[in-house]
Amino acid sequence: MVINEIVYDPDQIDTCDDSNGEWVEIKNTDSSTPLTMTNWSVKDATTTLRSFSGEVSANGYAILVSNKSCFLQNHPGVSEFLIIDLNTKIGSGLNNSNGTSGFADQIFIFDEAGTQVAMVEYSDEAVEGKSLALFGGSWEEANPTPGAENVFDPGEPGPSPQPGPESAVTFSAPSSVVGGQEFIVTVSFSNFEPGTYALKVLIGKGDNFIYGNTKGSSDWLTQNGKWAEMPSVSIVHSGSVSKSIRAKVDDDASSGNYAITVSVAEKNGDDYEPLWSTGELETIALKVTAAPVGSHASQVVQTGNADGAENQESPALTQNPESFVQGEVLGEESAQKEEFQLNFYVIVGIFGLIVGSGGLVLGFRYRRNNSVAAR
Structure with a gap:
């Protein structure tokens, strides 16, 4: 309106x-x-x-x-x-x-x-x-025309049509993220006509925007996901509106400097038509830290080392790295050591008794033999 x-x-x-x-x-x-x-x-x-x-x-x-x-x-x-x-x-x-x-x-x-x-x-x-x-x-x-189309004075040329303000999309996102870790992108629409518009987060290097994932209505969607399944916003009146969407970088993306942007498609019947090509979209810089191999970034704890790199360890290891052995119960190893030490001392003691008993027998026999010889 x-x-x-x-x-x-x-x-x-x-x-x-x-x-x-x-x-x-x-x-x-x-x-x-x-x-x-x-x-x-x-x-x-x-x-x-x-x-x-x-x-x-x-x-x-x-x-x-x-x-x-x-x-x-x-x-x-x-x-x-x-x-x-x-x-x-x-x-x-x-x-x-x-x-x-x-x-x-x-x-x-x-x-x-x-x-x-x-x-x-x-x-x-x-x-x-x-x-x-x-x-x-x-x-x-x-001349006033309430309830009807505007009409200008006869004989006076009406003003030349002027282009209205252009539709624009701006967005904000974190400057640094971890691969596979979810983050929020807030998208703002200005001067859009009423309608339904789908949103897709694109993350890439150079011209290859292939590393982004957008959370759809039921699952994560890549850059090739269907527009109909992407998050959308309905604009009822001409003006400005904002929407926050969830995004993440591929789990296996390497560390480095990337670019992030948001693509928009307008719903037309059952189809969606992108409003701009990828090359026409505004981008902002995004620093990505790679997730650890074989694990998901949202399931790890990050700790920094001396050279500033990111070490990502399981929570159990960060609690007590020296006592943790995969497949064992914490505390079982020390109990096994104590049991082994006890058995060792028992064996040594028994061996000492045997040796000592043997010495007594030999001494007794030696003394007896000497006594017989003296007679």
Whole structure:
């Protein structure tokens, strides 16, 4: 939707003051879907919000008026179905002349969530009874046409169409990540038309953007994954919106300097059409540290060594590297050593007893033999 026409200095009516005749026209730019405005609000450059609700047909109009009766006195042929009566001033009342800021006033429209969906800043170009009408992206003085297409004075050429602001995508991501480790990329859309847009994270070196993975609706998807399975964002009104998506570098990616970017495709029926080629996308630098061989980065603990490289060890090894043996229970080895030492001393003791007993027997026999010889 857009703000399409403004009357801030209406024709004077005896029974109505100037602010009661002010109005703002809204146009639904969607040619197929009605625009429902429930608990929306409008304000001027002041902080005074005015709430309203209504519906605008596809490619149709609605008119926010300060006072329905005063509006119809100036525009008696307008269908009442198009009128949304605020029954109060628009903000604190629209200014008729420029202030020190260089403009006369501003008009803001917010949806039910408080998100700004439209904004106009105008200067005092229209004389009393005339409107400021939008044509081709620019504003010109015109004869008021509330609820209908804007028309300029006969014999005066209308302004040349001006290109609107270009759609743009910006994003933010960490400057350094570990291979296979999940991280968040926040993507911001500016000046996009209403629609559904799919997002894909691309990570690469040079022209080879083959190392990125994007978390889809159910699983991780490579750069060749289907657009329909990629995360998406739906833009209801023209303007800006942001979305955070999950991404990671390939588990087996080597350490080094990479580039990261985000590709966007617009949904058209059952198909998706990329808005830009890879070469047209803006990139930012991404430093990647390789994950350890045979393990997943999210399952390891990282510790730094003296030369700044990354050592990645299992949690069990970091607790007590000397006592950990694969397949053994911690503490079993020391118990086995103690048992072995005990058995060793028992054997030595028994051997000593045997040797000692043998010595006693030999000594006894020697003494006996000597005694016999003496006789």
